[in-house]
Amino acid sequence: MDAALFQITERVRAALADHTPLRLRGGGSKDFHALQLQGDLLDTRDWRGIVSYEPSELVVTVRAGTPLAELEAVLAAQGQCLAFEPPHFGAATVGGMVATGWSGPSRASVGAVRDYVLGVEILNGRAELLRFGGQVMKNVAGYDVSRLMAGSWGTLGLITEVSLKVLPVAPGETTLRFDGLSQAEALQRLNQWGGQPLPLNASCWVPDAAGADIGTGT
Structure with a gap:
């Protein structure tokens, strides 16, 4: 076992023996969330690196x-990306991305974090290292624990490793802006676009002194 993972495992084992809660954290980029921060800090940033990439x-x-x-830089070099556009909020880590389950504006068209999780390795509360899922989409053996980890906020175990599906970067994108639309008009246009086979990633209606602006990206 790698030294970094061994230290993390020993921390969990010691906390179990002492009945001490642990606060799991990667880059701490989601600490602003309303969840209560408590327990001894267990930092995962020493356990880093890409295990395999095909x-x-x-x-x-x-x-x-x-x-x-x-990770995104490595994917971009191959013309690929995490299609669900995970938010960073600073020094985000891959484990934190999965544990929080937060997706970006493209979720409406491509799906959420959990839809791209193929497999995970976790450290449970008994300091046992467990693996679920694999590296393929068609994996139907047993319960889908891998996707259950997305949005669990570390309550089901410490994510140590994750396999993700990636997609090619879109060949092009554009942003449209329309001035002077009322809120009703903006909603009507969004409904019309939503009924078409367009990969709309985001929309925004901003009222101003002259009326309002609406923007949409694809």
Whole structure:
């Protein structure tokens, strides 16, 4: 076992013996959330690195403490990306991205974080290292614990490794802006666009002194 993972495992084992709660944290980029921060800090950032990456298979396996920006840079070099556009809010990590389950504006058209999780390795409350899922989309053996980890906020176990489906970067995108639309008009246009086969990633209606602006990206 790698030294960094061994230390994390020993921390969990010691906390179990002492009945001491642990506060799991990667980059701390989601600390502003309303969840109460309590317990001894267990930092995962030493457990980092890309375990395997097969661009032709659209699959990457990465350790939880890996900076999200680092993973996205590696994917971008191959013309690929995390299609659900995870927010960073600073020094986000891959484990934190999955644990919080937060997606970006493209969720409406491509799906959420959980839809791209193929497999996970976790450390449970008994300091046992468990694996669920795999590195393929068609994995139907047993319960889908892998996707259950998305949005669990560390309550079901410490994510140590995750396999993700990635997608090619879109060949192009554009942003449209329309001035002077009322809220009703803006909603009407969004409903019309929503009924078409367009990958709309985001929309925004901003009132101003002259009326309002609406913008949409695809």
